[in-house]
Amino acid sequence: MAMMRRKLVAGNWKMNGLQKDRDFLSALVDAHPDAPAADVLLCPPATLLSAMASAKPDWLMLGGQDCAQTQSGAHTGDISAAMLADLGCSHVIVGHSERRSDHGEGDALVRAKAEAALEAGLVPIICVGETLQQRESGEAEAVVVSQLRASTPECDAGAVVIAYEPVWAIGTGRTASPEDAQAMHAALRTAWPGADSDLLRILYGGSMNPGNAEALLSQSDVDGGLIGGASLKPDQFASIIRTLR
């Protein structure tokens, strides 16, 4: 039985954003005076979360870009899921390809971080995706399914979000074709170990912008987007949200 999954548009600001960029919120509210038809999440840098939590519209959810695998302790520089929840976050991205490559994070650590997120009451957005070389050698689906299995805790499908982000599409201006994205999302749904895969939300990420969002987001297994560059510009982010009206 096919389930209706509410779409989720999530912005990932990465290491961008200063105090002055809080203006983004008023521009977003001007573009969407009423609650949008989709769930909308913004993941600014941790330094802006507190200020944004007190200035954001009710319909906008906030998330972290990473969390530690434990909730507190002697881990200088790390931010725990409990701390993010304490600031009013509902979600946290884990296993983004930039963390996997820049910080050497592997599937086991990503899974531990996702478990810490669940324990703190957050929804982890668990990122998976193949490199260009893996796609060209025909391994994309096997790589991505293996990352899903090894990076995801045992839990209900509704407790997590998966983001399919082909590494070669992140920040490059290249996107997966809507057909390739749909095929990978369907493969991920099939690989979900539980019987509740109809409830699993799978986002596409990789150079999504107002020009390609509609074609990607209209695929039946694409349940939303994880958006980097275009989420820094309120008009572009708003325009992507509007494609879901």
Ligand code: PEP
């Ligand atoms: C991302 O950071 O998750 C991302 C998809 O970035 P971009 O949209 O800039 O490719």
